[in-house]
Amino acid sequence: MVPNEDEIYVCRCEEVTVGDIKRAIAAGARSVRDIKVRTNAGMGVCQGMTCRKNIERMLREAKIDLDVCCTHQRFTVRLLNVNDLTAITNEEGE
Amino acid sequence: MSLTADVIVIGGGVIGSSITYYLSKRGKRVIQLERDYFNSGASGSCDTMISPNTKEPNEHLQLALYSVELYKTLSSELGRDIEYEQKGSLLLIENQEELNIMEGIVKKQNSLGLNSRLISAEETLRLQPGLNRDAIVGASYSEVDADVNPFCLNLAFADRAAALGAQTFTHEGVQEILLHNGAVAGVKTNRNTYYAPIVINAAGAWAPIVGKMVGLNIPIKPRRGQTVITEAVPPFVHKLVNNARYIVGKHHPELLKDDHSAKARMGIAISLVQSRKGNVEFGNSREFVGYDTSNTYECLRELIKNATRIIPGLKDLNIIRTMGGVRPHSPDSKPLIGFVQGVPGFFLAAGHEGDGICLSPVTGKLVSDLIVDGKTDVPAAAGFDPNRFNLF
Ligand SMILES: Cc1cc2nc3c(=O)[nH]c(=O)nc-3n(C[C@H](O)[C@H](O)[C@H](O)COP(=O)(O)OP(=O)(O)OC[C@H]3O[C@@H](n4cnc5c(N)ncnc54)[C@H](O)[C@@H]3O)c2cc1C
């Protein structure tokens, strides 16, 4: 059985559905970050690794020009333990 | 689509959106223009604190206390949960010298109506377990301090304003301000021309660039803040946690003058909060590096060193991302709010530095009072008049 498309999760980490993204686009969202602010999609533990491509595709399908092909990511792009980062940054500095 | 309005607001941060909402509520027809998306500036890369406790005991504190009152009913007024929660805030005091100065500051805060008080290290630990007992001698505590979700706040203002008839356009940057006989007549964006006799510059750290369009020299400078965000964890941070050192340093700059450490140079503070979803956000810096919002390893190292020294348990958390944004810094750290003398119709509402989230409701109220009534009951409003600086 095909579930109602609007109920499908696009962002599993933050539990954001196709319907949520459609509503954000209807409210004026035009970029991945715009959608992030309205729905929190992309703000979960994986930081958009899973959902970003699908959101970009939905924006393209809604005929919205993406000004960037690849949304800029800040580090960390992988989960990083506070203690480990302390160790890495110490090596860099000392 | 109507291209004329009573007021045009430039900027889609919390300040621009709050102003748009309060003006719409007073029946003004408003056009709000944001060159990127809502929260693309400082309002989308900040902490969540509504903290009168961190304010200097002057007009600034009075303004913050007024905002605190407005916040109490804001969720219901805007018809949306903005995740406002009164948690109370701690300013951690690390040595006797800081304690002596904080005694004086707390007295002054009390006389202006903030019920802050000094508490022992033991009581501090009871309020916020997990603090390193050896790192503190006590704290000042204020109960009315709260936090809020800035994303929800900004969109709640903007969406409510739109429901009241405001026209909000994102991805539309103002490129030119139209003058007629020296007075403001409208603005030109990358798409359209809009007309209104009043234009409000609420462009945050970019306010000087907008000011240049009418020949002004607005003394606001971008001041970067970097932050670290962890994955969601069970309740761990119960209070808003800050270092007293920051407010102490404002009163006694000589105390920080001889401190040439990387920490002092980058203005590192703990600024610890936990969101409703459970993400812990900590650390923030104060750096003058132009409009560069990137993260640097050097700063993150100092943020983490400072934070884990104070709350060792942070070491066990996993970071999901880092963040950087530019606060609109004003030379006397007070925002500039009012009509600019010499350019009729040009209104400035920017320079909220590290307090824009806290001060957004009162700023919207103050601006709408000044524009609709020509006067206001907001205390100490005259202290924020932009004409205190030479703007030409
Ligand atoms: C790390 C950090 C932590 C912070 N923590 C707190 C806190 O806990 N509590 C608190 O109260 N405050 C905090 N602040 C401060 C707060 O974020 C700011 O004071 C507030 O967001 C300023 O809001 P604003 O609307 O003036 O500016 P912004 O949010 O920067 O909005 C200005 C907007 O104007 C737009 N713009 C610029 N030029 C144009 C143009 N030509 N045309 C159209 N639009 C234009 C920009 O794109 C931007 O969206 C923090 C800031 C930082 C950086």
Ligand code: FES
């Ligand atoms: S799936 Fe969207 S942040 Fe992980």
